[in-house]
Amino acid sequence: MELETLISFFRESIYLIVVFSIFLGFALKKGRQTVTNIILGLYLALLISIEFPFYDALLSSSSSISNEAILRLFIFALIAVIATWLFIRILPREYDEGSFEGFGRKILLAAGGTILVMIYSYHVLPITDFITPGSPIHYLFGSENTFFYWLIAPIIILFVT
Numbered sequence: 001m002e003l004e005t006l007i008s009f010f011r012e013s014i015y016l017i018v019v020f021s022i023f024l025g026f027a028l029k030k031g032r033q034t035v036t037n038i039i040l041g042l043y044l045a046l047l048i049s050i051e052f053p054f055y056d057a058l059l060s061s062s063s064s065i066s067n068e069a070i071l072r073l074f075i076f077a078l079i080a081v082i083a084t085w086l087f088i089r090i091l092p093r094e095y096d097e098g099s100f101e102g103f104g105r106k107i108l109l110a111a112g113g114t115i116l117v118m119i120y121s122y123h124v125l126p127i128t129d130f131i132t133p134g135s136p137i138h139y140l141f142g143s144e145n146t147f148f149y150w151l152i153a154p155i156i157i158l159f160v161t
Contacts, residue, residue: 009136015137016137019113020111023035023038024106024110027107028099031094032094032102032106035112036109036158037087039109039113040083041080041081042080042083042113045080046116050124055075059071073126076125112157119147122141123144
């Protein structure tokens, strides 16, 4: 494989790599329970944001597509933060562990969070209005036929870890 091909693939996959790195950083710094809470918060935010009844009223004052996208992202992020905070409050903390203890489980949880963010980016949120993930990412997460299976994958990861 040529160097240019590798650089092109890396450039197209940077969004995926950054999201995975953020989740892995949370797992290493704060522990598996924090990433579990974030994943559950993302699921709850998806449920609420899909049925959010005030989008039309809030978006009516928006003059451009990018403003609408920013507002939708902000509303989703706000709901996700509140939902994550709720799960932090109601779920018990697990035992203290070192940063690299249970590293395999932390990688799986980071992958589960990354999967959720990527499928939300293509199917729910207007993130693709701001950044254009490359074709390898689109091929994996952009299909309507596989949305359900990608949505179930983090639940299976939570069950396994």
